[in-house]
Amino acid sequence: MTSLWDNAFEKQKAINLDGALQICSRCKLPYPKASKECSHCTHLSDDELEQLRQDFNQRNYKKNVQTRLAMIWGLVIVFILFVIATLIM
Numbered sequence: 001m002t003s004l005w006d007n008a009f010e011k012q013k014a015i016n017l018d019g020a021l022q023i024c025s026r027c028k029l030p031y032p033k034a035s036k037e038c039s040h041c042t043h044l045s046d047d048e049l050e051q052l053r054q055d056f057n058q059r060n061y062k063k064n065v066q067t068r069l070a071m072i073w074g075l076v077i078v079f080i081l082f083v084i085a086t087l088i089m
């Protein structure tokens with residue numbers, strides 16, 4: 001299963017992989033090739049990394065839900081305006 005985390009960084013990977021960056025095999029984040037260790041996850045334990053992943057996915061999930069709700073509300077408002085306009089004319 002591909003998580004939101006992996007998807008988001010899949011794109012970043014494509015943008016940043018011009019030779020200067022490499023992708024960490026552990027956290028899938030890009031980091032400079034010059035540095036030996038990944039700056040994102042070397043200081044994190046497996047549990048902390050998993051927590052970070054979950055937080056990220058949860059944040060994105062919430063954002064998606066909010067975007068969808070905003071779109072639905074927009075459609076509802078347009079529909080109401082349309083009904084009102086039809087009634088007036």
Ligand SMILES: [Zn+2]
Nearest residue numbers: 024027038041
């Ligand atoms: Zn890493």
